[in-house]
Amino acid sequence: MGLIYVTGASGAGKSTVLGELRRRGFVAHGTDEDGLARWYENSTHREASMPADPDRRDDDWYAHHTYRLPPDTVRRLAAEVGDDIGFVCGTVGNDNEIWDLFTSVVSLSVDATTIRRRLGARGDGFGSTEAEVRRILAWHKNVDADNARFGAVLVDATGPVSEVVDRVLASIGTG
Known part of the structure; x- marks a missing residue:
């Protein structure tokens, strides 16, 4: 089956889906949770830290900064998975460099109200300031159309996580 990318706007439920996939016994990695992606300074391409x-x-x-998942990391994870199935859950700013390294891309789709509610429950993480919420909602306006245009399968992520993961698995022909 290969390596599947589960992406979507901030607040779409990627981290929650990651936890449910792991609970069900799947090999699943999080761009944030497992430190796969990192911030980089755009002009120097050097790794940078997000201000706390x-x-x-x-x-x-x-x-001046982009959150990136190095293509070599995706290649390594794909090689580890081989013909089995594995997942990478997250969203990064260099999708154009990595999408073709995945067997399939699934984009979690939610409405703006759901995003606002979920971001409000995060605390001081990304999406905790009003400026970040505005940035996320601006990106959200086009994320479904953009991801679908590039071949992602859109999955409704507004329901309970068990149902969302069932839909993710069905969308890739397993489960």
């Missing part, structure tokens, strides 16, 4: 203080994560900081 939400007030320092302003438009200027985001304009």
